[in-house]
Amino acid sequence: MDRWRNKVAIVTGTSFGIGAAIAEALVKKDVVVVGLARSKYKLEELSKKLNKNKTYFHFYVTDITKEEDILKAFEWTISTLGPIHILINNAGIMRFASLTEGKTDQWKQILDTNVMGLCIATREAVKNMKKNNVDGHIVHINSVAGHQASAITSMYSASKFAVTSLTESLRQQLVLDRSKIKVTSISPGLVSTNIVVSALSSSESPYPDITSRTSKLPALQAEDVAESVLYTLSTPPHVQVHELLIKPVGEKF
Template identity: 35%
Template sequence: MQSLEGKKALITGGSRGIGRATAIALAKEGVELGLIARSEESFQSVEKELTALDATFVTAVADVANEQEVQLAVKKIEDKFGAIDILINNAGVGVRGSFLELPTDEWKKVLDTNVMGIVHVTQAALPAMIEKNKGDIVNISSMSGLKGTEGSSAYSASKFAVIGMSESLMQEVRPHNIRVSVLTPSLVETDFTRGRDNHDWNPDKYTQAEDVAEYIVNNLKLEQRTFIKTAAQWATNPF
């Protein structure tokens, strides 16, 4: 196991849900954090908790779907920390609706956020990681990236794309000592699932964001650099 103390992590969607829980878990390991989300207000709660932990962090407002905003946000974070050691591409949105009835605007929003968002952030942060010849990229897909279900075609398409993109990237950056992992959680208790009509608050059915965060932290601590194996392991749903 390696210590994460002093490493620099960038977490998209770090203000709420899985991203927020991961930020807190990493802060407890002594990791310094750059957090991205779309609104300043959404950072308030995580900022309070990180301050109480005496963590070093910076927040940056950006919509990951917007390439220019992402470039400015990543620059702000790199100006403070230098190259990122751990990039967690977590920001994502869900949408439900039948294939035929879901407006194309909604399709585009989901694909622009969940797929192009990862492209924008990774393209901005990766050059400095390559220069450093070291790092971890963790992409958050979903169980919907392994199996399509009724009413979830756009979301599922985006999450399948995340897995394929991650596997390709993994092979490209392996020579630079950068590990790429892709995680496929099932139902996690966050605003994302709370907003659904059929949410029934069943703790046996929902994983907690803190459990996902713990899983991410434990995997980051592994020294093994057998990238494909790690990604395959993460691509089978651990929950």
């Protein structure tokens, strides 16, 4: 990780859970982190936690579903802190919106956040890396749902399948461009975060007991995913971890 010291990383979805854990793990390695999220309050709380000794964590209030927000966040980061070296596309939402009963606005929320936001951020990061001759690293926080379909979370799974495809598409494009920028997809199994609770609060779920059911299942911690991010970033320049799938011991799906 030494080559990333004092370099700039953008992490999307840093309000809580995996994003906050990734931001903290990077800051501990002396990486300058810009956290993007919608909640100014939660970003301020994270800033207080991470900036006790040195100011390595910055933030920019951003709605990842709005292109103008993303562009402004990148412009601020580049003009204030310098070229981007790392992008962690972590922002993501789940909705219990099936293909037969789901609402169109729920589908759009999922695709705008999990796919379009990721694509726009990736485009801007790669453009800046190329402009500054930076051999950077793009990390997509994917999911096991991006490798196996689910009737319960059909559109969420579809969005993560898209991330799996986009990872390979970007890898091939970077090869054609003779670029040494890396791209990695990290696909966790069940993680102990509030994504299920958030999905229930935003959806008319046909599975009212799913929170209690999932709380009893084996689960990773957000810090486990953050450690996997550090692992992929710490590989030597000639090594690219293309896909890393991690599950809690005993996971049944």
